[in-house]
Amino acid sequence: GMPQVLLRFMAIRSADDIKQSRRIGIIWATLSLGAAVLIGLIGRSMFPMALTTASTSETIFIEMATLLFPPLLAGIVMSGILAATISSADSYLLIAASAFSKNIYKGVLRKDASDNQVMAMTRMILIVLAILGIIIALDENSVIFTIVSFAWAGFGATFGPLMLFSLFWKKTTRQGAIAGMLTGGIAVFIWKLLIKPIGGVFGIYELLPAFILSCVAIVIFSLIGEKPSAAMEEEFEMVKSQSKA
Structure with missing residues (x-):
């Protein structure tokens, strides 16, 4: 049900590529999710008495990278966190803003809205959502x-x-x-x-x-x-x- 994933399937070049995409998707999901679980298990064994709260435990990847790798390599590894965040955040923001402007603003509130007005509303909603996300992120106790x-x-x-x-x-x-x-x-x-x-x-x-x-x-x-x-x-x-x- 994740829209940013469904859009990738909708934009695929041909139906013949579906099977190959399915195999790649399942293999990648298995590797990435399995690695995430292993990082948590190994991190807990390495830091049994630290990071005991839910919010601090989410920094285990950073702690392990800092401990196990030299600074340059640790920075490269930790940049993956930012890359994953950006790749998901932009999709969510664009989908949410487009859905509101197209389906609610133009579809319900103002059916005669022009393309420029819809675009302006999309940008406004995008800014509002980004600000809300920043406010939520400022809470140090949020998980x-x-x-x-x-x-x-x-x-x-x-x-x-x-x-x-x-x-x-x-x-x-x-x-x-x-x-x-x-x-x-x-x-x-x-x-x-x-x-x-x-x-x-x-x-x-x-x-x-x-x-x-x-x-x-x-x-x-x-x-x-x-x-x-x-x-x-x-x-x-x-x-x-x-x-x-």
Whole structure:
């Protein structure tokens, strides 16, 4: 459900490159996420009594690079943190600003807005979002992992089930899509803020229950609403046969 990743697939040169891209993506994700877990495990064994709070523990990569590498090499290694941050931040900022200016400003608030007005609104929203991000970053006690995991839960539960059902279940309807997105997005906030603090079995990551509820909503509202048109089902079968070929 991450839009900056989906855009890469939408902009791919041809459908023939999908399989190769899938393999590269899975291999890279396995290596990068596995390395992140190993860094955490090794760092904890190297600094058992340090970095005991959630916010300071996120600096373990910097501490390890400073200890294990000479200054020049440590600087090169740590620049990867900044590179990863910039590559993700610019995508999120552009997507959020464009989505607001196109879908809300021009689509709802001012339908007769010109391209220049939409561009001006995009730049304004971009600046506002950047300032909000800076304000959040100024909090020394904030935990980046908590913020990112909450954002990913929202993306995953809101758009993930809908994408899967749209690709593999031809009975998915517009009503089911809207219900699934609303249910998944709202459930993330409710579970995170109201249910998860109870603890126990309710202390699980909010993405899981929200994802399940979104799937249920898609199925229910797709079945009780109007059925997809014959043209839509025909297009679904055509795409399905092409993907198998």
